Amino acid sequence: MAGHTLTFEPADPYHAFLTTCSRPEHGHGPLAGVPIAVKDNISTKGIETTCASKILKGYIPPYDAHVVTLLRKAGAAIAGKTNMDEFGMGTTTENSAFGPTLNPCDTGRVPGGSSGGSAAAIAGGMVRMALGTDTGGSIRCPAAFCGIAGLKPTYGRVSRYGLIAYANSLEQIGSMGKTVSDVATLMGVIAGHDRRDSTSVDRPFAHTPKGEIKGLRIGIPEEYFGPGVDPEVATVVRKAIDRLVELGAVTVPCSIPSMQYALAAYYVTCTSEASSNLARFDGVRYGGPAPDTKKSWHEAYQDVRREGFGPEVRRRIMLGTFALSSGYYGKYYAKAQVARQNVKADFAHIFAGVDVIAGPTMPSIAFRLGEKSDPLSMYLADILTVPANLAGIPAISVPCGKVRGMPVGLQIMGKHFEDERVIDVAYTYEQAVI
């Protein structure tokens, strides 16, 4: 399958890449000779994979993630590994241990996160397609902020084998691209069953986007246009939805009452899962530096992790440890799981009467570098993206205009396993405004 090489030596003024492969091999197939950027939390055999963390500096995976195997089989050239918030924990890509990525639309602003490097690599014209991961919006947020398209697939549709885990029950690998067609092409390569991921579902993706939405019923949740959403962003998104109506869709007002606690439920769940998942980073089997074998286990382990993890990663591990501790489990984790059921129930109720749900991807345009220094204010920016992760439904962000010169994303959420439909709606919009 391999045998050919291409040259990939971009200038990268936005610091989109942590590693570039200057002469990547490629083979034959639907992606023959197409350079693809891969987020740095996805394992690539022989190519350093750090999750943008000091604790994994120098780690060379001995195996490929399932999606990377599929990319190679499809003839793609792995162009490099993209910058991200450390372990996916952030909304700006400023939490990278190796410095932030800049937004190609305005280098004084963040590209969004956590897949900010992948989005900037596309928006900056270095690649046409990239892989990202989305735990609470990490594909859709940077897609919206950088003016590209990005899909968080239905949970289970893309194998997580070889994805360095942060919050297993929420995260999915997904495709990002210059256009919705690029997103669909890449999704066609990475979707499908893999027995090495026990949550993998046998639902391959073989769909060419169609620009036909006559009679489509679009739910418009009031919470997506309420307080906390920049009115100018809301106006641009409403205009985009009006355009879909001109093309034959019908809008249906709706409400997601569980939104009032969805974000808290998300953060309790993801930090709890992170506190368990990240226990493996001890500098013993990989990463480093090696713990001091003269010290006791806990002492040596704490030294390695205090220096190896950035503050946001340690904060989330601590929050999760606290939320799962005896005496607090009922107040936080157990409540968050009921909240999650309620979010799923709200979506099921709405989807009984509509085909898709639409709203803004993010409540604002891209932040200025350094603007979100307080962790809670950064968490609050995820309010419109986390519901899809809690429910496991597919959601896409497609560019739909600008506010103060910066891109705005239209988010389309769909029923479980209707990734094809959210892609069609996004494609229809994109074709109408080109």
Place this chain on the structure above:
Amino acid sequence: MVTEHEVKHIAELADVGIHKEELETFTHQFNAILEYFDTLDLVRGVPAAEDGLVNILREDEIEPSLTQEEVLRNAPAREDGFIKAPRVM
């Protein structure tokens, strides 16, 4: 509200450690986040008892996997084909 003393204790439980100079800021931010988590008090309902899924297990069969050399390659400290770790006891 959690105190600086409790935050230090959580950092130790989680094995992430904490620098003295971080403690005040961490405690302040921790409390702001926990206060926000209180919105979960609005949640009504009981946890679902059973979702119908059972564990998905594969047969325990030997398959080709990584060599010892490949497994050890990323370990920063090793000796005689083993990984070196701090003492536990």
